[in-house]
Amino acid sequence: MLRYLILVTENLIVTAITVGMLFAFINELGNKTGKRILLVGALSGIAGAIAMAVIKNTTAKIHTGMWNLRIFIAFTVSVVLFLIFTIKPLLKKSAIPAAVSAELITFTSIFYTFPDVLAYPFSFNLNGASVLSTAFFSRFTGWLGGWVIALLTFMAVKYLCRKVSQDLVCGILDLALVITAAQRMIRGLDTLRATRVITDKALAHNIFVAAKFTTNNSDLFIYATLALTVIIPVTMLIRSFRITQPYKNSAEKRKLLAANQKNRGWSIVMILCYIMTILCMTWFTYLSTQTVELSPIEDALIKDGAVWVSFDQVSDGHLHRFAWTSENGVQIRFIVIKKPNSSSYGIGLDACDICGETGYYEKNGKIVCKLCDVVMNINTIGFKGGCNPKVIDYKIENGYIIVPTSTLLEHEKDFKS
Amino acid sequence: MKKALLMLLTAVMVLSMAVVANAQDLGFTEYPIFEDEEVGFMNVSAVYFQPVPMSNGNENVEDFDIHLECDVSAMENDLGYGLGDWVPYLTVDYVVTSETDGEVAAEGTFMVMSASDGPHYGANISLSEADTYTVKFIFHNPEENGYLVHIDAETGPGGTFDEYFADGNLEVEVDGWDYTPQEW
Numbered sequence: 001m002l003r004y005l006i007l008v009t010e011n012l013i014v015t016a017i018t019v020g021m022l023f024a025f026i027n028e029l030g031n032k033t034g035k036r037i038l039l040v041g042a043l044s045g046i047a048g049a050i051a052m053a054v055i056k057n058t059t060a061k062i063h064t065g066m067w068n069l070r071i072f073i074a075f076t077v078s079v080v081l082f083l084i085f086t087i088k089p090l091l092k093k094s095a096i097p098a099a100v101s102a103e104l105i106t107f108t109s110i111f112y113t114f115p116d117v118l119a120y121p122f123s124f125n126l127n128g129a130s131v132l133s134t135a136f137f138s139r140f141t142g143w144l145g146g147w148v149i150a151l152l153t154f155m156a157v158k159y160l161c162r163k164v165s166q167d168l169v170c171g172i173l174d175l176a177l178v179i180t181a182a183q184r185m186i187r188g189l190d191t192l193r194a195t196r197v198i199t200d201k202a203l204a205h206n207i208f209v210a211a212k213f214t215t216n217n218s219d220l221f222i223y224a225t226l227a228l229t230v231i232i233p234v235t236m237l238i239r240s241f242r243i244t245q246p247y248k249n250s251a252e253k254r255k256l257l258a259a260n261q262k263n264r265g266w267s268i269v270m271i272l273c274y275i276m277t278i279l280c281m282t283w284f285t286y287l288s289t290q291t292v293e294l295s296p297i298e299d300a301l302i303k304d305g306a307v308w309v310s311f312d313q314v315s316d317g318h319l320h321r322f323a324w325t326s327e328n329g330v331q332i333r334f335i336v337i338k339k340p341n342s343s344s345y346g347i348g349l350d351a352c353d354i355c356g357e358t359g360y361y362e363k364n365g366k367i368v369c370k371l372c373d374v375v376m377n378i379n380t381i382g383f384k385g386g387c388n389p390k391v392i393d394y395k396i397e398n399g400y401i402i403v404p405t406s407t408l409l410e411h412e413k414d415f416k417s
Numbered sequence: 418m419k420k421a422l423l424m425l426l427t428a429v430m431v432l433s434m435a436v437v438a439n440a441q442d443l444g445f446t447e448y449p450i451f452e453d454e455e456v457g458f459m460n461v462s463a464v465y466f467q468p469v470p471m472s473n474g475n476e477n478v479e480d481f482d483i484h485l486e487c488d489v490s491a492m493e494n495d496l497g498y499g500l501g502d503w504v505p506y507l508t509v510d511y512v513v514t515s516e517t518d519g520e521v522a523a524e525g526t527f528m529v530m531s532a533s534d535g536p537h538y539g540a541n542i543s544l545s546e547a548d549t550y551t552v553k554f555i556f557h558n559p560e561e562n563g564y565l566v567h568i569d570a571e572t573g574p575g576g577t578f579d580e581y582f583a584d585g586n587l588e589v590e591v592d593g594w595d596y597t598p599q600e601w
Binding site for chain 2: 064123196
């Protein structure tokens with residue numbers, strides 16, 4: 001789940017912020033046609049991105065690097081035009097050209113960022129599980145969470161940027177766009193270097209040095225955008241605690257209080273979205289890259305064609321892992337856990353139909369599938385279904401759980417290594 | 418206005434679909450690492466491209482950044498390979514080392530597979546850091562995998578693998594691979 005929450009948030013957040021600011025800025029120019037032009041840009045970007053996602057994932061007609069280069073060039077040209085048309089003396093006369101350049105920025109931003117993110121659910125690694133599985137649901141929830149963060153950020157930025165000085169918005173927007181354009185152009189040139197379209201050694205080396213920095217520090221660009229724009233919700237939040245505008249009567253005061261409350265609400269939403277983004281890039285990334293080590297395989301008696309596990313060894317209510325190695329050298333693992341408030345044991349293969357041989361681990365008294373993070377109901381271990389361990393035959397005799405090696409051998413194919 | 422907007426958006430989608438659908442199939446674009454390194458009787462090249470799903474349980478590409486490919490073809494030889502033939506039955510190990518800190522960034526043994534441009538040795542690997550790397554391929558004697566050579570004068574090609582592998586495995590090591598993760 002976390003993996004897709006992080007991926008979607010990191011991919012969309014800068015676009016959400018810049019497009020939100022463009023909407024607010026063009027809206028405040030007060031030109032109706034300008035607003036419509038920008039809306040067309042955004043919707044065309046979404047339509048184009050859907051088409052691109054379909055084509056990219058169903059045909060071999062797209063060389064992503066080269067397509068992106070074209071998009072980056074168009075984006076950079078639009079940014080330059082936007083910077084020119086929004087120079088203060090020009091702005092009054094150039095509301096429509098400014099809106100058109102904002103439209104192009106919006107279109108190219110969405111057309112570049114959305115296709116991969118839209119296609120993620122079609123490439124979830126489900127190990128053959130269906131879209132109705134918990135593995136899919138878990139990933140889809142993360143994916144959806146990223147979209148929610150991006151959408152809320154866009155809405156909050158769009159609302160709040162209309163409430164502050166447009167000079168401030170324009171200044172921050174220009175800076176954010178220049179940073180993004182520089183990063184994207186370096187990435188585009190790097191595609192030409194990596195495919196050896198650029199052959200000049202010195203030039204190729206300079207591009208590589210720049211691309212190495214931007215790639216290995218890609219988070220830095222997101223942080224820079226967040227740092228630049230966080231001024232807006234913080235300013236609005238502080239302002240929202242007092243009424244600065246004059247009012248004539250209590251009705252006007254109530255109106256101003258209500259407006260402050262709304263501003264405070266959107267400021268908090270924006271700050272929370274930023275906190276979530278930072279969490280995604282730090283703590284959640286740390287958590288999602290942690291590899292869980294399975295507990296070691298415990299010794300058990302192997303005699304008379306079976307693995308013998310004594311009750312004493314497994315009666316503590318914790319997860320215990322055992323294994324038997326076949327003649328082909330394949331280690332076939334199974335788990336045993338004493339069920340809570342019961343004298344019975346949950347016994348099953350250390351693998352399931354959905355996630356294969358990845359195995360289970362114990363965390364805070366719960367049994368978790370290592371691949372899909374699904375928490376097992378301990379009482380259902382030993383029963384078929386879902387992400388439960390595969391059921392195996394065994395018998396109980398004289399204080400021992402006895403698992404025939406012939407049973408384990410039937411599952412040799414479930415364990416590749 | 419709404420109708421016009423809807424028509425415009427549909428036009429954008431249909432147009433972009435049509436433009437791309439009419440474009441030629443590009444196949445896949447290989448990003449070169451090195452070409453034509455000669456070792457023993459083999460000519461070796463290396464490329465990378467997007468991680469690819471493979472048959473027999475190797476469909477997952479989620480955890481990988483690139484597909485690293487090693488192309489091995491025969492040079493003039495007395496082992497019975499035609500000039501330019503792909504050399505089968507090799508075990509090829511790979512080691513990718515960062516030239517910045519000397520740490521091994523990726524290592525393992527290639528699998529053998531076929532793509533639309535023929536058979537090769539390759540693997541999906543995780544390489545998320547942009548850096549300058551040294552790439553080393555280690556070639557084992559094909560006899561380890563049961564590939565034999567006729568040694569009689571009448572039917573044999575004239576040579577044996579011992580001529581090449583008498584001192585152990587063969588290696589190709591190329592430094593200065595300026596790598597940045599690409600968007601696939």
